[in-house]
Structure formats: structure tokens, C-alpha cells
Amino acid sequence: MRALLLAVLSVGIVGRQAGAQASDATPSGVMRPQLAWQHWVLNCQGCHRADGTGSQGTAPSLAGMVARFVTVPGGREYLGRVPGVATAALSDADLAELLNWTLWRFDRSHLSEKFRPYTAAELSVLRRRPLRTEASRVRATLVRRFPGKP
Amino acid sequence: MNGSRRLDVVAERLSRALAGRTSRRGLLNILGGVLVGASGLPLLPVARGADKGASTTGPSDTHVEHSTGNPQDPGDQTSCDYWRYCAIDGALCSCCGGSVNSCPPGTEMSPITWIGTCRNPADERHYIISYNDCCGGAACGRCGCHKNEGDRPIVRPQNNNEITWCFGTQSQAYSCSTARILGVPLKDS
Amino acid sequence: MSSSRRRGRWITALALVSGLAQAAATDKFPTPLPNDADLSVRKLPAEYPQGWAFLAYSNEKFELRDVGSDERTVEGHLPGHESATLLVSTKRPELYVADTVWARGNRGQRTDFITIYDKQTLLPVGEVVLPGAKRALVVPMQGMFSFAADEQLATVFNFTPAASVTVVDLVQRKVLSEIEIPGCSLAYPSGPRGFATLCAGGTLLNVQLNAKGEVASRKESEPFNQLDTDPLFTASTVANGIRYFPSLHGRIQPLDLRGAEAKVLPDWSLVSAAEAAANWRPSGLQLITSGDDGRLYVIMQSNAHEGTHKDGGSEVWVFDPASRARVATIRLFRPALSIEVTHDREPLLLVAAKEQLDVYELPHGSFVRSLDTTAGPRSILIEAVR
Numbered sequence: 001m002r003a004l005l006l007a008v009l010s011v012g013i014v015g016r017q018a019g020a021q022a023s024d025a026t027p028s029g030v031m032r033p034q035l036a037w038q039h040w041v042l043n044c045q046g047c048h049r050a051d052g053t054g055s056q057g058t059a060p061s062l063a064g065m066v067a068r069f070v071t072v073p074g075g076r077e078y079l080g081r082v083p084g085v086a087t088a089a090l091s092d093a094d095l096a097e098l099l100n101w102t103l104w105r106f107d108r109s110h111l112s113e114k115f116r117p118y119t120a121a122e123l124s125v126l127r128r129r130p131l132r133t134e135a136s137r138v139r140a141t142l143v144r145r146f147p148g149k150p
Numbered sequence: 151m152n153g154s155r156r157l158d159v160v161a162e163r164l165s166r167a168l169a170g171r172t173s174r175r176g177l178l179n180i181l182g183g184v185l186v187g188a189s190g191l192p193l194l195p196v197a198r199g200a201d202k203g204a205s206t207t208g209p210s211d212t213h214v215e216h217s218t219g220n221p222q223d224p225g226d227q228t229s230c231d232y233w234r235y236c237a238i239d240g241a242l243c244s245c246c247g248g249s250v251n252s253c254p255p256g257t258e259m260s261p262i263t264w265i266g267t268c269r270n271p272a273d274e275r276h277y278i279i280s281y282n283d284c285c286g287g288a289a290c291g292r293c294g295c296h297k298n299e300g301d302r303p304i305v306r307p308q309n310n311n312e313i314t315w316c317f318g319t320q321s322q323a324y325s326c327s328t329a330r331i332l333g334v335p336l337k338d339s
Numbered sequence: 340m341s342s343s344r345r346r347g348r349w350i351t352a353l354a355l356v357s358g359l360a361q362a363a364a365t366d367k368f369p370t371p372l373p374n375d376a377d378l379s380v381r382k383l384p385a386e387y388p389q390g391w392a393f394l395a396y397s398n399e400k401f402e403l404r405d406v407g408s409d410e411r412t413v414e415g416h417l418p419g420h421e422s423a424t425l426l427v428s429t430k431r432p433e434l435y436v437a438d439t440v441w442a443r444g445n446r447g448q449r450t451d452f453i454t455i456y457d458k459q460t461l462l463p464v465g466e467v468v469l470p471g472a473k474r475a476l477v478v479p480m481q482g483m484f485s486f487a488a489d490e491q492l493a494t495v496f497n498f499t500p501a502a503s504v505t506v507v508d509l510v511q512r513k514v515l516s517e518i519e520i521p522g523c524s525l526a527y528p529s530g531p532r533g534f535a536t537l538c539a540g541g542t543l544l545n546v547q548l549n550a551k552g553e554v555a556s557r558k559e560s561e562p563f564n565q566l567d568t569d570p571l572f573t574a575s576t577v578a579n580g581i582r583y584f585p586s587l588h589g590r591i592q593p594l595d596l597r598g599a600e601a602k603v604l605p606d607w608s609l610v611s612a613a614e615a616a617a618n619w620r621p622s623g624l625q626l627i628t629s630g631d632d633g634r635l636y637v638i639m640q641s642n643a644h645e646g647t648h649k650d651g652g653s654e655v656w657v658f659d660p661a662s663r664a665r666v667a668t669i670r671l672f673r674p675a676l677s678i679e680v681t682h683d684r685e686p687l688l689l690v691a692a693k694e695q696l697d698v699y700e701l702p703h704g705s706f707v708r709s710l711d712t713t714a715g716p717r718s719i720l721i722e723a724v725r
Contacts, residue, residue: 035336041278042265042335046308047317047500049261055318058499059262083522087539089306089567132544133554135521236646239478262500286446299646303573304477305524305537306566307500312478314422317500322476323421323445 027104029096029117036094036101043088044102052106059084060139067103067110072145078138080118080126087130092120099123216244224272230295234279234329236268237299239311243326246290251330253284259328260285262317264308266300267335278332283314286321383415383459385432387724389683393425394696395479395720396713401425401436404710406689406698406723407681411710415461422476424484426493428509429725432458435509437484437495439474453493453507465512469505473497479720480573481625482525487534492552494526494534504534506552515552520544525573527582529596541566543594545601556599563592563603572621572648578629578660585609585621585637587648593660607663609637609656618643623651624718625677630686630701635660638675651676651718655688655704669704673697676718682725691719 030036047059054061069075079085079099088095096118103111131138215226225232227244234250235242247254263282270277302309316322383403390407391414401417417425423438434456442448449472455465475483475498483496487506495505497517504526506515520526522539529535532555533547541562549555564571571584571592581604584592589610595602610619620643621627627637640652651674657667669688677691680701688704690697696710696719712719 038278038333038335041332042267043308046263046265046280049318055262055499058317058501083539087522087541089539127540130522130538130540130559132520132523132538132559133518133546133557136519288445296649297646298649301646301648302566303524303570304480305539305564305570305573307498307524312480313498313500314476316476321441321446322449323441324476 027101028111028115029100029119030104031097033101036097037105039088039090039094039098040102040105043090043098044084047084052102062102062106064107064109067107067115068146069142070103070115071110071112071147072142074138075142075145077126078131078142080123081129081131082135082139083130083132085123086127092124092127095127096120096123222272223270228293230293230297232329233270233272234268234277234331235295235297237266237279237297237301237311238281238295238327238329239297239301240283240294240324240327241290242293242295243284243290243328245293246284246326248284248326248328251328253282253328254287254290254325257284257287257325258319258321259283260316260319263315264310264313265332266309266311268299268329275334277334280328280330280332281311281315282328282330283316284325284328285316285319286323287325289324290326292326380460381415383461385459387458389681389724390687391724392679392681392689393427393722393724394691394712394714395419395423395425395722397479397719399423402712404696406696406710407683407687409708411708417456417461422474422479422483424479425722426484426486427722427724428458428486428490430490431509433464433509434458434461435484435493437469437474437493439472439476451495453495455509455512467507467509467512467514469495469507470514471497471505471517473499473503473505478624480525481575482527482573485526485528485534487526487528488532488548492532492548494528496525498524504536504546506548508552516548518546518554520546527575527596529601530599533599535594535596535601537564537571539566543601543603545596547599558600560601560603563606572626574624574626576627576629576635578635579633581660583627583629583635583660585627587620589615589620589639591635591658591660609639609658609665617641620648621652622648623676623678624649625679625691625720626651628679630680631682632686633660634658634666636678636680636688638678640674649676650674651692655690657702667702667704669699671697671699672706677721679721679723681723689721689723691721693718696721 048054048062052062069079100117216228217226227250228242243253244250253259260283263280265280267276268279301311304310307313314324316324390405392404392406394402394404400419403414405412405414417436419438421439423436426435436454439451451469451472451474453467454463457464475496485494487494491510493507493509497503497505502521502523503517503519505517508515520536523536523544526534526536529545530547535543535545538544541564543560545558546554547556569586569588571586575582575584580597582594582596590606590608592606593604595604619639619641621637622640622643623638629635635658637656638652639654639656653671653674655669655678656665659666671690673692675690675692679689681687686701688699688701694712694714696712698707700707
């Protein structure tokens with residue numbers, strides 16, 4: 001399928017984005033938001049849903065939630081090791097942009113100015129050790145560290 | 151009961167029994183063949199009205215082409231060859247009371263789905279196609295298609311058409327599949 | 340003459356003629372047939388003959404069939420409903436079907452359950468309800484429902500779309516645990532008490548269990564499954580203890596899952612450069628199997644291209660995994676979607692070809708017989724009796 005995408009002779013028509021407008025403030029760490037959206041659609045949206053709300057107990061909700069992880073110790077690493085991210089069919093650079101875009105798209109309010117966007121180098125290390133049988137436990141521990149109310 | 155009426159009843163009973171009981175693949179197995187068009191059952195050789203001395207053969211093809219009328223979206227939306235169906239696996243909602251992008255009444259469109267890309271021969275673009283399944287209704291079993299372009303083993307579920315994509319719905323019983331356009335991939339992706 | 344009188348005369352004439360015929364027949368057989376015994380149900384033998392096989396019809400039902408003789412008899416059935424999968428025990432006189440139903444047919448409360456059947460009566464003798472109603476509802480394939488720990492345990496692959504494995508103790512007939520395997524899919528028996536699963540980073544995750552069925556150890560391999568360019572099929576076969584997976588472009592990936600530590604062995608190619616250039620590739624559903632002789636049998640199609648990997652093929656190529664050489668080519672008169680080799684002393688190659696099951700003698704591949712199936716255009720899975 002990626003070969004198909006590479007072979008596209010598109011005249012560059014922009015796809016539809018549910019919600020986010022290209023004219024909004026640019027997400028930090030995202031050079032090509034349109035491409036990030038496309039990667040989101042093809043790799044993530046199918047399970048996490050177009051609005052990022054996911055499904056109870058299955059694909060976790062990202063909306064209003066996902067950026068909270070980068071505010072607690074261990075959370076930043078978690079987002080790079082969660083299997084949906086770590087083993088996504090994307091290069092480190094594309095993955096970094098996708099992750100930064102996802103945080104901005106679904107949980108902008110929890111991103112502070114202090115947020116350092118993910119880089120390809122950082123993700124290349126994190127994604128080598130995907131979480132597996134312990135993934136839920138790790139997530140639950142991190143969620144308990146979230147300050148205050150959601 | 152005359153011969154043609156009896157065959158109708160048998161066919162109807164068979165269809166109900168199958169629709170109520172089977173998964174999409176089971177029903178397609180039993181009905182047989184890659185079914186094209188709205189007529190999902192094997193065509194019966196005896197025409198109605200044969201007992202009245204009318205012609206002993208009826209129309210041999212009940213398939214009706216359903217095209218959009220839009221030259222940029224060419225093809226018959228009830229045929230497996232329609233461009234959006236390049237990786238569809240299941241029954242076409244276009245033959246089941248829905249359409250290429252909507253579910254039949256009595257079903258629920260699953261928000262959780264798998265997504266592929268297909269080439270539109272009219273404008274030569276590859277489009278991102280979302281194959282949302284319709285769930286909870288009867289197993290329609292018409293227009294069964296089994297296309298696998300871009301399908302990959304289940305270890306990459308987002309590229310796999312063997313999963314019954316009925317999640318986040320009241321029921322997970324499969325009815326049929328749609329093929330919704332989500333956008334166009336970028337040239338340099 | 341009125342029509343009723345005319346009818347009356349015809350009836351009388353018919354009665355006379357049939358009466359005469361009857362008199363002649365009863366002379367030939369002076370004693371009538373004995374009455375049938377009371378209500379009766381046939382029972383299967385304690386050991387099934389090795390010419391029998393289970394045909395899984397997209398798992399609407401499982402048909403036990405005599406494929407080894409021209410009788411072609413149907414010996415029995417097990418029911419299935421939604422993505423039902425079968426395991427046949429070689430240790431206990433039992434069969435196991437993992438299945439899913441909804442309380443109102445296609446809606447209502449969903450129940451996933453394993454039914455335990457007695458091998459001779461095909462009657463349910465037990466049941467294990469699987470919690471959470473999470474069983475993967477997919478086109479039935481290997482790895483959805485597998486034995487582990489020498490048939491003491493079974494693993495059920497769940498997909499919600501979160502992936503996990505439910506571990507069931509088949510002897511005690513109860514659920515032991517649910518183990519999350521995010522990003523991984525399907526489960527194969529591994530080690531003395533565990534399972535292995537293939538993951539989205541191209542790796543294999545090996546999980547060993549403790550007595551309670553919980554994770555005792557887990558280890559992930561280095562990436563070896565080339566998911567972008569040449570992914571492994573989900574179909575595999577075990578020959579001489581090694582599990583072999585074919586890939587989309589015709590490699591073979593052996594995995595040694597016998598010990599507690601899984602070993603990814605070197606892969607090799609089923610196709611020569613010329614064959615690859617002609618786009619000979621494996622294709623089908625149950626597209627690889629093995630015989631008791633340790634050989635691998637793979638369905639091959641020529642002129643393969645994107646999208647043809649489930650179409651099946653016109654030839655079965657036979658390989659010796661030790662020498663990696665092709666030792667035979669069996670040309671089929673009808674393309675195969677699934678294949679299986681029986682465990683008979685004189686093994687047979689079973690070929691599911693849509694509505695028919697074709698049977699060929701081995702090793703030369705001479706056609707023997709066809710059996711009708713109710714499979715339609717989609718293939719069946721086949722399990723030969725051991």
C-alpha cells in the first residue's frame with residue numbers, strides 16, 4: 001500500500017480533515033501537517049476514530065487525554081513505546097511528526113509552551129522496546145500521576 | 151402449488167434461514183460465486199406464469215447497473231469491479247439497502263474500520279477509502295466481493311480485510327460493507 | 340361420462356395393475372423386512388480412521404468426512420456460528436470448538452464459549468465460557484484457537500481491536516487468565532507452557548506461563564518479519580517440530596518454538612530467481628501443510644501480483660526442509676485454495692477447490708477422487724485425522 005501511495009500522480013489536492021483547519025496555529029514539531037493527518041488516517045484513525053475518542057477498553061481515547069502523558073514522569077517515554085506508535089509502519093521522522101500532530105490535534109489544551117516536540121532520534125530509541133503484556137499496567141500507573149481533574 | 155410458486159417459496163425460505171443464521175462469509179459460501187448485481191440467488195429457470203401458457207423463459211439477467219451518473223466517479227456501484235472496491239471483502243451495501251457510503255436501515259455503521267487506497271480510473275487519483283462495515287442487521291449476502299489489493303496479514307490490522315470490523319456498535323453481527331472516500335494521499339507520501 | 344366416474348375408473352385400473360405387480364414381488368421376497376430398532380443414533384469409533392478429515396466450512400459447521408475411500412461418506416457434524424474454530428485433541432477423546440453467538444441471533448447479548456465434545460458421540464460434554472466477549476471475529480485462520488502446553492491449555496486470540504490472549508485450562512475446563520498482547524496477533528504453541536505471537540514491529544513475542552496461567556517470562560525477538568516488503572502469511576505448518584511460515588514473495592521462515600526460548604531460524608526461498616521473475620508466489624488460505632514425512636507442501640500460483648495472495652494456485656510444490664530442495668511438483672486440475680496431507684500410511688493430498696474437495700495420491704500426485712462440499716466460492720480449512 002505504501003508503494004501505491006508513492007506512485008500517486010496527485011495534483012496535490014488537499015484531503016478533508018475533520019475538525020482541524022490548516023490555518024490554525026501550526027503544531028510544534030510538525031513540518032507537514034497534511035502528511036501527518038494522512039498518516040493518522042491510514043494508521044490510527046481506523047481504531048482510535050476520526051475524533052480520537054477510541055473505544056472503552058480497546059483503543060484508548062486520545063481526545064482531551066493524550067497530551068497529559070507528557071506532563072508526568074515516564075509519560076513521554078510511554079507514548080513512544082506504546083505499540084500503536086512504536087510499531088507503526090512509518091519512519092522515525094514521520095512518526096515523530098505524527099505523534100506531535102496527534103498531541104496537538106486531540107489534546108492541545110494540555111500542551112504547554114514547555115513541551116519539547118518529539119524528534120526522530122528520540123523515537124528511534126523508544127520504539128525499539130515496545131510495551132507488550134505490561135502496557136495496561138504502565139498506562140494505569142501514569143494516569144494515576146495526572147495532576148488534578150481531567 | 152404450481153412449480154414456479156413452489157420454487158419461489160423454497161428460495162425465500164432458504165434466503166431467510168441463511169440470512170438469519172450465518173456470518174458474511176458463511177452465507178457467501180452457501181449462495182455461491184462472486185455475485186454480481188442485485189440478484190443474489192441463483193437464477194431460477196422457471197418463469198412465473200409458465201402455467202398460464204406464457205413463454206417458458208423469463209429474463210435471464212436481473213442485474214441492474216447502478217452508476218452515479220458522475221463521469222468522475224465511473225462504474226457500477228453494485229459490481230465488484232467498481233473502483234472503490236479494490237480491497238473490499240464482504241457484501242456490498244449498495245445491494246443491501248444502503249449505498250456505497252451509507253448503511254442499510256436497521257444496521258449501524260461501525261466507526262472502527264480499516265482503511266485502504268484505490269485508484270480512480272477516471273481522474274487517475276488514488277483515494278483513501280474507508281471500508282466501514284454495517285453491523286447488527288441481517289446478513290445480507292448479496293453482491294459478495296473478495297478483493298485484496300493492499301490487504302496484508304492481520305498483524306497489521308489497519309491493512310487487513312479479514313476482520314469483521316464491527317466495533318463500537320450495538321451488535322457485531324456483520325451485514326455489509328461500504329467504501330467511503332476520506333481524501334487523497336499526497337504526492338510525496 | 341362424468342369426470343368423477345372417469346377418475347373412478349382410472350383408480351380401479353391402476354389398483355388392478357399394481358396389485359398384480361405386488362403379487363409378483365412378494366413371491367420373490369416372501370418375508371418382509373424387519374422393523375427398525377428403537378430410536379437410534381450412530382456412534383463414531385473411538386479411533387477415527389486416518390482417511391477421515393474435518394472440513395471447516397467457513398466455520399458454519401465442521402464436517403467429518405471420509406476422504407480416503409470412494410464411499411466419501413459424511414461421518415458427522417459439529418455446529419459453528421460465528422468465526423468458529425476447531426481443535427482436535429490427540430491426548431483426550433475430545434474435540435473443542437471456540438464459537439460466538441448473540442442471544443437474538445444477530446443482536447443481543449454476545450457469548451463466546453468453547454464447547455467440549457465427546458469424540459465418539461459428538462455430544463457436548465462440557466463448556467468454558469470466555470469472559471469479555473472479545474474473541475477475534477475474523478475469517479477463520481490458524482492461530483485464533485491453539486493448543487499450548489501439550490494440549491493441557493488452549494489459547495484464544497481476542498481482538499476488540501485491542502489484542503489479547505485468553506488462556507484456558509482444558510483439563511479443568513476453566514479460564515486461567517487474559518494476557519494483553521498489544522500490537523501482536525494470533526498465538527501458536529511455544530515451549531513447555533506458553534505461546535508465541537507475531538507483532539507489528541516484525542518481531543515475535545514469546546510468552547511463557549506459570550502454573551496459574553499468568554506471565555512467567557516474556558521475550559521479544561529482533562525484527563525478522565519484513566512487513567513492508569515481504570510479510571509472512573498467517574498460515575503455517577509444523578514439520579519435525581519446527582514451524583514454517585511462507586511469505587508473500589515465496590520465502591520460508593522457520594521458527595523453533597520447542598523450547599522455552601524461541602529461535603528465529605534462517606529463512607530460505609521457495610522460488611528460484613527465474614521462478615521469482617515469473618512471479619511464482621504462494622497463494623491461498625490454508626496454503627501450506629506438511630506430511631508425516633516432514634516435507635512441506637505449498638500452493639503456488641504463477642503471474643502473481645498485488646491482490647492475488649488469497650486467490651489460490653494451480654500447483655502444489657513439495658520441499659524437503661533439510662536440503663531446502665523442491666522434491667516434487669504436483670499439477671492440479673483445479674486450482675487450490677487450501678491443502679492438507681492426511682496421516683494415513685499412504686498419505687493423500689487434499690485440495691479444497693471451491694465447491695469440491697479433490698484428492699490426490701502421494702508422492703506422485705495422481706488424482707484419485709473428488710468430493711462435493713457446500714463450500715461455495717470461499718475456501719474451507721481442512722484438518723486430517725491423526
